[in-house]
Amino acid sequence: MPGNTYETNLQTIAATASEKEEENDHFLRSLKHYNGEELDAKVHVIYNDVNAAIDCTTCGNCCKTLVVNITKPEIERLAVFMNMTEEALREKYIEESLAGNTFINTVPCHFLSGTSCSIYTERFTECRDFPHLHKPGFRERFLGTLLHYPNCPIIYNTVEVLKRELKFVE
Numbered sequence: 605m606p607g608n609t610y611e612t613n614l615q616t617i618a619a620t621a622s623e624k625e626e627e628n629d630h631f632l633r634s635l636k637h638y639n640g641e642e643l644d645a646k647v648h649v650i651y652n653d654v655n656a657a658i659d660c661t662t663c664g665n666c667c668k669t670l671v672v673n674i675t676k677p678e679i680e681r682l683a684v685f686m687n688m689t690e691e692a693l694r695e696k697y698i699e700e701s702l703a704g705n706t707f708i709n710t711v712p713c714h715f716l717s718g719t720s721c722s723i724y725t726e727r728f729t730e731c732r733d734f735p736h737l738h739k740p741g742f743r744e745r746f747l748g749t750l751l752h753y754p755n756c757p758i759i760y761n762t763v764e765v766l767k768r769e770l771k772f773v774e
C-alpha cells in the first residue's frame with residue numbers, strides 16, 4: 605500500500621516465517637470469521653501493490669521450490685519452441701505420474717537461469733498463476749498459501765499487509 609516498504613530478502617523472510625508460525629496458525633483459523641468475497645477484494649488490492657513493487661526476475665525462488673505441473677498442450681508448444689520432438693522433450697524434461705499427470709522432472713526447474721526463466725514467453729500456466737493471489741478463494745486456499753509464505757516475497761508481504769489491515773497485528 606502507499607508508503608509500505610516490502611521485505612524481499614529471502615533469508616530474512618524465511619527466518620521471520622519461522623518465528624511467525626504460531627501467529628500464522630492463529631491467523632489461518634481467524635479467517636473463517638471474514639466474508640470470503642470481501643477478503644478476496646482486500647487481498648487483490650494488496651496483492652496488486654505488492655506485485656508491482658517486487659521484481660520476480662531478481663527472485664526466482666518459486667522456480668527453485670515448486671513441482672511444476674505441465675499440460676499436454678504446453679508440452680507440445682514447448683517442443684515446438686525448443687525445436688525438439690515431443691518424445692525427446694518428455695525424455696529430457698518431463699516426468700509422468702501413474703495417474704497420467706505430467707510435471708517438470710527437476711526442482712529447481714530446468715528452465716531457471718540464474719533468477720530468471722529462460723523460456724519466459726512459453727512458461728506454463730502454473731508458473732504464470734503462482735502465487736494465485738489474484739484469484740478468488742483466498743480464504744479457502746490459505747493453508748496452501750502458507751506453505752509458500754516462507755519462500756515467496758509476494759506472498760509474505762501480501763499476508764503481512766493483510767494482517768495489519770484486518771487489525772490482526774499492529
Ligand code: SF4
Nearest residue numbers: 667713715716721731
Ligand atoms: S518454466 Fe520458468 S517460470 Fe516456470 S518454474 Fe521453470 S523457470 Fe520458473
Ligand code: SF4
Nearest residue numbers: 660663664665666756
Ligand atoms: S512469485 Fe514469489 S517466489 Fe516466485 S519469483 Fe515472484 S516473488 Fe519470488
